[in-house]
Amino acid sequence: MRMSEGVEWALHTCLNLSWVESGEAVPTARLAEFYGLPAAYLNKQLQALARAGILSSTTGPRGGFRLARSPEKVTLLDVVTAIEGAEEAFRCDQILRHGPGGRQDVDYRQACVISQGMRKAELAWRTELAAQSLADIRATVERRQPSAPGQARSRLAAGAA
Amino acid sequence: MRMSEGVEWALHTCLNLSWVESGEAVPTARLAEFYGLPAAYLNKQLQALARAGILSSTTGPRGGFRLARSPEKVTLLDVVTAIEGAEEAFRCDQILRHGPGGRQDVDYRQACVISQGMRKAELAWRTELAAQSLADIRATVERRQPSAPGQARSRLAAGAA
DNA sequence: GGTTACCTACTCGGATAACGGATGTCCGAGTTCGCAAGG
DNA sequence: CCTTGCGAACTCGGACATCCGTTATCCGAGTAGGTAACC
Numbered sequence: 001m002r003m004s005e006g007v008e009w010a011l012h013t014c015l016n017l018s019w020v021e022s023g024e025a026v027p028t029a030r031l032a033e034f035y036g037l038p039a040a041y042l043n044k045q046l047q048a049l050a051r052a053g054i055l056s057s058t059t060g061p062r063g064g065f066r067l068a069r070s071p072e073k074v075t076l077l078d079v080v081t082a083i084e085g086a087e088e089a090f091r092c093d094q095i096l097r098h099g100p101g102g103r104q105d106v107d108y109r110q111a112c113v114i115s116q117g118m119r120k121a122e123l124a125w126r127t128e129l130a131a132q133s134l135a136d137i138r139a140t141v142e143r144r145q146p147s148a149p150g151q152a153r154s155r156l157a158a159g160a161a
Numbered sequence: 162m163r164m165s166e167g168v169e170w171a172l173h174t175c176l177n178l179s180w181v182e183s184g185e186a187v188p189t190a191r192l193a194e195f196y197g198l199p200a201a202y203l204n205k206q207l208q209a210l211a212r213a214g215i216l217s218s219t220t221g222p223r224g225g226f227r228l229a230r231s232p233e234k235v236t237l238l239d240v241v242t243a244i245e246g247a248e249e250a251f252r253c254d255q256i257l258r259h260g261p262g263g264r265q266d267v268d269y270r271q272a273c274v275i276s277q278g279m280r281k282a283e284l285a286w287r288t289e290l291a292a293q294s295l296a297d298i299r300a301t302v303e304r305r306q307p308s309a310p311g312q313a314r315s316r317l318a319a320g321a322a
Numbered sequence: 323g324g325t326t327a328c329c330t331a332c333t334c335g336g337a338t339a340a341c342g343g344a345t346g347t348c349c350g351a352g353t354t355c356g357c358a359a360g361g
Numbered sequence: 362c363c364t365t366g367c368g369a370a371c372t373c374g375g376a377c378a379t380c381c382g383t384t385a386t387c388c389g390a391g392t393a394g395g396t397a398a399c400c
Contacts, residue, residue, distance in 0.1 A: 060353035125286035221392035
């Protein structure tokens with residue numbers, strides 16, 4: 001039950017993009033260089049974020065990625081779901097159907113007590129993720145590390161080294 | 162972030178074992194037949210449960226697996242951890258170390274705000290899993306499906322078909 | 323009849339393949355901007 | 362000087378390899394119990 005490393009990349013990249021002047025797009029290459037990440041693979045992750053409506057992309061010169069909506073409207077759950085997919089971590093294959101007294105017309109994902117317990121825990125996880133927005137994260141970082149926004153802007157700006 | 166299917170098998174198997182006369186061991190083959198699972202692979206999962214101290218195993222004739230402790234003392238988290246491992250789902254590779262101002266002597270798994278947020282959600286998940294014991298599950302099942310214990314006993318008993 | 327030694331069948335345990343998804347890389351389609359030529 | 366057409370460079374997007382972990386399988390080590398021989 002290991003999460004893709006792309007989740008970490010995506011979260012940090014979204015945070016950095018939230019510090020860039022709105023309306024300015026940042027190409028993958030510059031976002032990747034920020035943390036020394038492989039650009040081509042990061043691009044793949046950002047595509048997923050774009051498909052999910054979290055980022056918007058522009059091709060051609062002066063193109064790249066930017067936040068598609070305000071940081072208040074982007075939660076940790078949104079990003080995790082965009083990268084990892086929407087399906088649940090616990091897979092209920094409904095093995096009860098193959099046990100004694102198992103019925104084909106019952107949805108054991110709903111009826112099975114074990115499945116219910118696992119879903120309950122997973123719901124708690126999702127709820128906690130949905131409660132934290134990118135704006136919340138950004139505010140906390142700015143309080144602890146006031147230099148972060150400036151560093152991000154200067155390193156991601158159009159003319160950066 | 163997909164969980165191994167072995168978790169479902171392990172949970173249902175532990176539940177079934179909780180219905181067997183204590184002191185009686187059930188071999189993998191009979192446990193597997195209960196749901197039509199591949200015996201050899203189920204055996205692998207049960208080995209993990211035995212290593213975790215949830216089950217105890219006995220070799221030789223009349224051998225097999227049994228619960229190593231009372232169902233009240235076995236939580237969903239115990240089983241999940243035994244199968245999936247103890248490491249967290251969100252991998253913080255500390256990419257901040259490679260960013261501007263990144264320091265090698267800082268543990269960003271603790272310091273990074275994003276990592277904190279993800280850990281907080283994961284803690285909620287673990288807390289919810291730890292709150293549910295095998296005894297809780299069993300009690301709910303027995304209330305909804307009074308025939309379940311008897312079915313399990315008769316199908317797992319030593320002389321079962 | 324009781325005891326003891328052996329032998330057989332049974333079970334777990336770990337070592338060993340096969341498959342699928344995550345990881346990593348590459349090139350093509352489309353667009354924007356700059357430039358140069360013409361009016 | 363202004364307009365307009367062209368070209369070149371840049372960027373995303375998806376198609377194509379590679380690697381690692383899950384899935385699946387098998388055979389060997391060890392044990393308990395039954396059996397038969399012996400006392």
